[in-house]
Amino acid sequence: MPELPEVETTRRGIEPHAVGRRIVALAVHEPRLRWRVRDDMPGLVAGQRVLHTKRRAKYLLIELESGTLLLHLGMSGSLRVLPAETPLLTHDHFDLVLDSGSTLRFNDPRRFGSLHYTTGDPHEHPLLATLAPEPLDAAFNGDYLWRTTRRRRVTIKQLLMNSKLVVGVGNIYASEALFRAKVRPRRQARSLSRVEVARLARAVRTVLAMAIRVGGTTLRDYVGADGVPGYFKQKLHVYERAGQPCRKCGTLVRQLTQGQRSTYYCPTCQK
DNA sequence: ACGCCCTCCTGTTGGC
């Protein structure tokens, strides 16, 4: 499931193949993604050179000479570097064909992904403008999380997954960060102490950084741009480990549902 | 402003 580390891994994977290359064509095979891919997009991006690749939250930004492509991988999307002549498979929705003979091919079985093109400052695009600070930037720290959690009655797990407050943390890393911070997922956000929010801010950063280092988490079918899975699954402490012994204390990991999503935690390690 | 819930989609899993 692409969360921030998987998107960053994808970005690093495509960057050496894409930057400096010219886009020969954008071939859209299935425009019905989360939002319909605009019919005029191929004409707008064809012929442009790729200047940079960036990431904002879980959005992958491909900066061109006259604008920026905003790609979201949704829950099941992947963007791979392939030879342009590679036959299409089911759920291959578009190709960004480069003048190198390679293509950036987007595959997404569930079609929760999206592709936008914007001219001007991409950070002012409606999808990006209201996002919270990057968790790996200095602005995301204990002070920020302290201000953010005050007076909030929502549970801390659900707060971590609200992209207006914290970005990049999805279901996997929310459970893992809370384990690392020794905080139970059902606690009200406002109930956390100064020490706990500081620990949690640090845990979010550490978990994301560790996952990036090993290419993200592959639970089922996520692969990076080179088709290689991520290895963070082997380092998960609680996620999808219900009924198995906690790696720290041996207590059986518990599972519960919050906002129609599974949460995992250790009742001994987390208070 | 906040919090809750629904929605999009399809492959996989579990229960009968």
Added chain:
DNA sequence: TGCCAACAGGAGGGCG
């Protein structure tokens, strides 16, 4: 063994 319901999940959007 086969069928079908439930589940998984990112995050925008609507509603109270």
